[in-house]
Amino acid sequence: MNNITVIRGSGDVASAVCHLLFRSGYPALIHDQPRPSATRRGMAFCDAFFDGDAVLEGVQAHLAADIPELAAVLDGRERVPVVSLELPRILEALRPGILVDARMRKHQHPEVQIGLAPLTIGLGPNFTAGITVRAAVETGWNDALGYVLWEGATRPLEGEPQKIAGHARDRYVYAPAAGVFHTSLAIGDAVAAGQEVARIDGVPLHANIAGSLRGLTHDGAPVAEKAKVIEVDPRGPRAQVRGIGERPGRIARGVLEAVRAWESGL
Numbered sequence: 001m002n003n004i005t006v007i008r009g010s011g012d013v014a015s016a017v018c019h020l021l022f023r024s025g026y027p028a029l030i031h032d033q034p035r036p037s038a039t040r041r042g043m044a045f046c047d048a049f050f051d052g053d054a055v056l057e058g059v060q061a062h063l064a065a066d067i068p069e070l071a072a073v074l075d076g077r078e079r080v081p082v083v084s085l086e087l088p089r090i091l092e093a094l095r096p097g098i099l100v101d102a103r104m105r106k107h108q109h110p111e112v113q114i115g116l117a118p119l120t121i122g123l124g125p126n127f128t129a130g131i132t133v134r135a136a137v138e139t140g141w142n143d144a145l146g147y148v149l150w151e152g153a154t155r156p157l158e159g160e161p162q163k164i165a166g167h168a169r170d171r172y173v174y175a176p177a178a179g180v181f182h183t184s185l186a187i188g189d190a191v192a193a194g195q196e197v198a199r200i201d202g203v204p205l206h207a208n209i210a211g212s213l214r215g216l217t218h219d220g221a222p223v224a225e226k227a228k229v230i231e232v233d234p235r236g237p238r239a240q241v242r243g244i245g246e247r248p249g250r251i252a253r254g255v256l257e258a259v260r261a262w263e264s265g266l
Contacts, residue, residue, distance in 0.1 A: 004094050007029065016249055018030050019059050019080075027075075044056065060079045063082050097118050099121070109126045122136045124139040136154045137154075140158050146251055172232075178222075180201060182198060188212055188241045188242070189212065190211070193207060193208065198216070208232065212235070216231070
């Protein structure tokens with residue numbers, strides 16, 4: 001059985017999934033656009049698309065330039081390859097057994113992917129197990145977080161973000177328009193309420209609250225209108241800005257559960 005795993009997306013959830021599968025012995029890779037706009041970069045592999053390499057909790061990711069390099073990194077089993085080649089080329093060259101859509105595009109309806117690999121798994125809202133993907137995993141902060149569905153639709157997008165120290169949506173800053181994101185700050189930097197953190201094509205973006213930068217899109221990344229580009233953790237120095245968080249970890253365990261159930265013949 002071919003257990004090569006393609007994970008779509010490079011944010012904190014996709015990276016947690018890749019990290020766990022890699023540590024569990026699966027040859028896993030991450031696919032995303034050339035300059036992804038993920039924000040929680042200290043909790044993800046996404047910086048490898050900009051810098052060539054990135055490390056998440058002891059696992060190194062490496063940007064593969066072409067199919068031969070991608071195959072070589074997979075075969076080496078020492079690093080996670082990240083790649084921005086066209087997805088059909090990757091699927092044709094590798095014939096992966098597992099495809100995980102971890103792009104977390106909450107407001108978009110993903111295309112039907114059930115035929116792209118023997119096992120396809122969708123994470124979050126707008127997936128229907130058995131129709132758009134083979135299995136789906138719940139990603140909302142509720143009692144179903146990490147639950148695997150083999151039939152039916154995942155829960156719809158739910159309300160406000162989880163509160164941290166009394167703050168919810170005001171922790172985030174969204175792109176007022178599409179453009180190129182520019183910042184001189186870094187993940188973990190302290191910011192004050194009202195401080196300019198970044199600009200999009202000359203339009204300044206300010207922190208709504210004081211705290212530490214947990215999320216910050218990479219300088220030079222193109223962003224879509226209304227995309228989440230900045231996240232401030234009000235806990236300041238106590239904020240978790242690096243490593244795998246609780247929610248991504250629980251989602252990743254759900255994916256591993258689905259993979260092992262499929263391998264056992266479910």
